[in-house]
C-alpha cells in the first residue's frame with residue numbers, strides 16, 4: 273500500500289501524516305484524488321511492484337479513487353505488465369487463467385533471503401570449481417575412481433545443494449538461529465571432501481585443500497566455538513579415515529607416518545582458521561551492534577526532530593512543515609484546509625495551585641484525548657481526512673484539517689471538546705478538570721500560512737475575551 277501511496281495512487285484511511293505522503297509523489301491529482309489513466313506509462317511502471325502485493329479486492333475496499341470497471345481494467349493491465357517484466361528478469365510469476373500465483377526464485381522483497389540464496393549458489397559454484405582439479409586427477413589416474421564415480425560425486429554435491437537451497441527458500445530454516453544453515457552445510461562439504469580424499473592416491477596432499485575451501489566459508493558465518501567444533505570434527509574424521517585405511521598396516525608403515533604428518537598439519541591449520549574466524553566473528557558482531565545502535569539513534573533522532581518531548585505530539589517545526597505542504601497542495605489542487613489553535617484555559621492556575629508536574633500531566637492527558645479524538649474524526653461522511661495535531665508551544669496546540677471547510681472544522685472541534693470535558697485528567701495532584709478555547713480559520717487562496725495562523729490566533733483571542741471554553745471562527 274505504501275508503494276501505491278508513494279507513487280500517487282491515493283488510498284483512503286485516517287491518521288497522522290499519511291495524507292501528505294499520499295499525494296506527495298505525484299502532481300497529477302485532481303481535487304485531492306490522483307487519477308491513473310490508461311496509457312500513463314510512468315505510473316503503470318511505478319505501480320507494478322505494488323500491485324503484486326495488492327489485489328483488486330484490497331484496492332477496491334480501500335476506496336481507490338479509480339472505481340469499478342476502471343479499477344479492474346487497470347489491475348489486469350498492471351498485472352500483465354508485472355508478469356511480463358518478471359518473465360524478462362527470469363523470475364517468472366507462474367500464472368494460469370483464473371489462478372493468481374506468483375513465485376520468485378530470489379524474492380525481491382526479502383533481501384536477507386536473497387543474500388542467503390546467493391551464498392548457497394556460491395557454495396554450489398565452489399563445488400563445481402573443484403571439479404576441474406578432480407577431473408584432472410581422475411584423468412591422470414591419481415584417484416581410485418573413474419569418471420562414473422566422479423559423476424556420482426557431482427550428483428551428490430548437486431543434490432545436497434538443491435536440498436539446502438529449497439530448505440532455505442521455503443522459509444523452513446527460519447526457525448533456526450542461522451537460517452543459512454552454515455554449520456550443517458560446511459559439515460556436509462567436509463564429509464564429501466573426506467569421501468573424495470578416501471578415493472585419492474597420489475593426489476591426496478593436494479585434495480586436502482578441499483577441507484580448507486569448505487571451512488573458509490565459515491569465516492563469515494561461524495563463531496569461534498562453532499569453528500573449533502568443526503575443525504575438531506574434521507581432524508577426528510581424517511584421523512578415523514587413516515585408522516580405517518591402515519587398519520592392517522604395521523605401525524612403522526612410512527605411509528601411515530606421512531598421514532600422521534598430514535593430520536598434524538591439517539589440525540594446526542584448522543586451529544589457525546578458528547582463531548582467524550573468531551577474529552572476523554568479533555568484527556562482524558561489532559559491526560552488527562554498531563549498525564543496530566545507529567539505526568536506533570536515527571529512529572530516536574527522527575522522533576525528536578518531529579515530536580514534542582513532553583507530550584509526544586508533533587512539535588511546532590513539524591507542524592509548520594505540514595502546513596507548508598498542505599498549502600502547496602491547496603494552491604495546486606484547489607481544495608480547502610482549516611487550522612485551529614487550541615489554548616487550555618486558566619492553565620496558569622493549574623500550575624500555580626497544583627504544581628508544574630500536575631500541569632505537565634494535564635498537557636499529556638489532553639494530548640492523549642486529542643490524538644484519540646482526531647483519529648476518529650469522520651465528519652461529513654469522509655473517512656480520509658488526515659487531521660494532524662501537535663503542540664504549538666506552551667499550553668497551545670494546533671489542529672490541521674485538510675479537505676475541511678470552516679463549518680466542518682467547528683463541528684470537529686466541538687466534538688473534541690466533548691471528549692476533553694467529559695472527565696477530569698488524572699494527575700499526580702489528583703483529578704483535574706480542564707477546558708480550552710479555540711480559534712478556527714480556513715485557509716484562503718493566495719494567503720500565506722502565517723496569515724492563516726494569524727487569523728486563527730485572532731479568533732482564539734476572541735474566544736478568550738468572550739468567556740473562554742468556546743470556539744470562534746475567523747472571517
Ligand SMILES: Nc1nc2c(ncn2[C@@H]2O[C@H](COP(=O)(O)OP(=O)(O)OP(=O)(O)O)[C@@H](O)[C@H]2O)c(=O)[nH]1
Pocket residue numbers: 582615616617618619620621623627628629630631632635665666667736740
Ligand atoms: N506545566 C507546564 N506549564 C507550562 C508549560 N508551558 C507553558 N506552561 C505554563 O502555561 C501557563 C500559561 O499561562 P497563561 O498564558 O497566562 O495562560 P492561562 O493561564 O491558560 O490563561 P488563559 O490562556 O488566558 O486562559 C504559564 O504558567 C506557563 O508557565 C509546560 O510545558 N508545562
